[in-house]
Amino acid sequence: MTPVLFERLLIIGAGLIGSSIARAVRERRLVRTLVVADQDPAVCARVRELGFADEVTGNAAEAAREADLIIVCVPVGAMGAVAAQIGPQLKPGAILSDVGSVKGAVMSVMAPHVPAHAHLIPAHPVAGTECSGPDAGFATLFENRWCIITPPEGADETAVERLSSLWRAMGADVEVMDLRRHDLVLAITSHLPHLIAYNIVGTAADLEEDMASEVIKYSAGGFRDFTRIAASDPTMWRDIFLYNREAVLEMLGRFTEDLTALQRAIRYGDGEKLFDHFTRTRAIRRSIIEMGQETDAPDFGRLAAEKPRHEQS
């Protein structure tokens, strides 16, 4: 059994990620006392009902005073304000961490508020679903997923290791990475896919009205896949694009160049080029499945979810 890793953990923001951490920590008894803070009274009430925290409060600053570890789980655009609010309260040796999908710009707004006697150790669990809010979380969300930790230069190694232990105890694999590298890697693995998904769903929504209803009707041809990530939280994603602008624009530039080349191949009937491209991309999915980051069930295993009595014949 894993020993208690922190005396007092404060989670700020009880959305999908915050409430999943809370559930994972509680189920495995990784901390002595688990405090959840959320500025929305309705969310606090719901967290009390769900019963996955020892204490629930609307006052993050006050709750931060006694905490050994604070994990900020709010949209990246709100992190600067949260840091300003809780930074002055942090006790000596406290670790301040987060779960944001952007590191560079966000750290530069948080760092000035963190006193020298505390440790700012950013982290990003690469996990999630399209659902939001305290009801959407679950204790196994981080199992077999990566958590990327991006310690600033000269960060306290013990603090990094203590935070890593918590993520490992929740089932994650931990990787340490430079924060600029993180932002570039996430721009292609996460931010650009979301932008493209949001975009094509928007393009479909803008079609003439009768055509738009047919898009919904016949979405099983591929379109519906994109609607999943395009159903993600709008505030969270607005902030990600605003805060990771340079890396996203860089990756988007590459994507657009490549798309223009495919467009040209279609226009001029270059079947060989299309065939070569479509063959090359197959191998990548196999690698992802082999690395344990994707199910090998056809159609994401969706058929089983849709049709409980589905039988292969």
Added chain:
Amino acid sequence: MTPVLFERLLIIGAGLIGSSIARAVRERRLVRTLVVADQDPAVCARVRELGFADEVTGNAAEAAREADLIIVCVPVGAMGAVAAQIGPQLKPGAILSDVGSVKGAVMSVMAPHVPAHAHLIPAHPVAGTECSGPDAGFATLFENRWCIITPPEGADETAVERLSSLWRAMGADVEVMDLRRHDLVLAITSHLPHLIAYNIVGTAADLEEDMASEVIKYSAGGFRDFTRIAASDPTMWRDIFLYNREAVLEMLGRFTEDLTALQRAIRYGDGEKLFDHFTRTRAIRRSIIEMGQETDAPDFGRLAAEKPRHEQS
């Protein structure tokens, strides 16, 4: 119990779709005799092993002579050649159909080979997975999915109704549509999503080598969703883009315009525009789920497929 709908059904091409029709038809006993033809001897051997056909042959032309219904399940680029081969063999009253994702250009290459005494009734079941070949098919693939029938002007109504009955008996909902309309609707619901998925996976594959391996590692941030449809059959998809060129280029033009607008919003920090766009797209997924064309399980129900002992807590 559904009565026998056709005396002798010939399926040409035993891939995902052909072998799924065979399984569905056999399980529900919808035809008296089920013949499967495939030009690949290895596929024929496998179909014999799997045992879902009454007869298996490499000679489609010969098998076509006695068939009441022939369903061509080959890539759209091969349909003209198949029609040339079997057209002269068709007996009076025979129905020739297909399952292709493009209708306009394909019908124009098939129609000249169909004698006046037979009926060419194109069809397209909007269903599939990313897997290919005779092992990938299953009897329930068409359940609760749409099958679009695009009869040419003046088509025999009885023939259309007989074909529709077969699809309904396999669990599909049948819709009759003009073939130009079909090609435009499928360009946005299926062809463009595949092109974009193939494109972003290609962009990732072209990154510097160390970065490409990180894309695989951290793909759970969204990227892995796209690798599913980018793992689809390359020949099939090359043909679709070559044969539905105009409609795909039209939809791709709209997509690119919209993406350029989002790019500009990111560059100039227009958070309001981003937020509005991302809010609007959420509703579309809800409509798709409400229409029964998508699971409402978070993450496509993939978590359950990955982790059989997954429990929400």
